[in-house]
Amino acid sequence: xxxxxxxxxxxxxxxxxxxAVCPTCSGATYVILLGGRPLRxxxxxxxxxxxxxxxxxxxxxxxxxxxxxxxxxxxxxYGSGRNKPLHPHSx
Ligand SMILES: [Zn+2]
Ligand SMILES: [Zn+2]
Numbered sequence: 510x511x512x513x514x515x516x517x518x519x520x521x522x523x524x525x526x527x528x529a530v531c532p533t534c535s536g537a538t539y540v541i542l543l544g545g546r547p548l549r550x551x552x553x554x555x556x557x558x559x560x561x562x563x564x565x566x567x568x569x570x571x572x573x574x575x576x577x578x579x580x581x582x583x584x585x586x587y588g589s590g591r592n593k594p595l596h597p598h599s600x
Pocket of ligand 2: 520521525572573576577579580
């Protein structure tokens with residue numbers, strides 16, 4: 510049993526999976542680029558499709574909210590990009 514040092518809750522961005530569907534290709538793993546920027550998701554057989562530069566063709570990215578842990582400290586501010594306890598646990 511792991512020792513919990515601060516209260517945590519499941520990450521609702523990734524449903525506690527630790528990863529999220531790639532925001533660039535929406536999981537398609539390939540995209541169409543326009544002027545070097547992703548225009549839309551694409552299928553691999555499309556002539557101009559290239560591997561998604563965001564997820565490197567995985568179709569998913571490490572959850573930006575929880576950093577892949579699937580857990581957030583209780584009271585976490587969504588969108589803050591910082592998965593840290595608001596009030597450091599004194600232990
Ligand atoms: Zn992608
Ligand atoms: Zn998450």
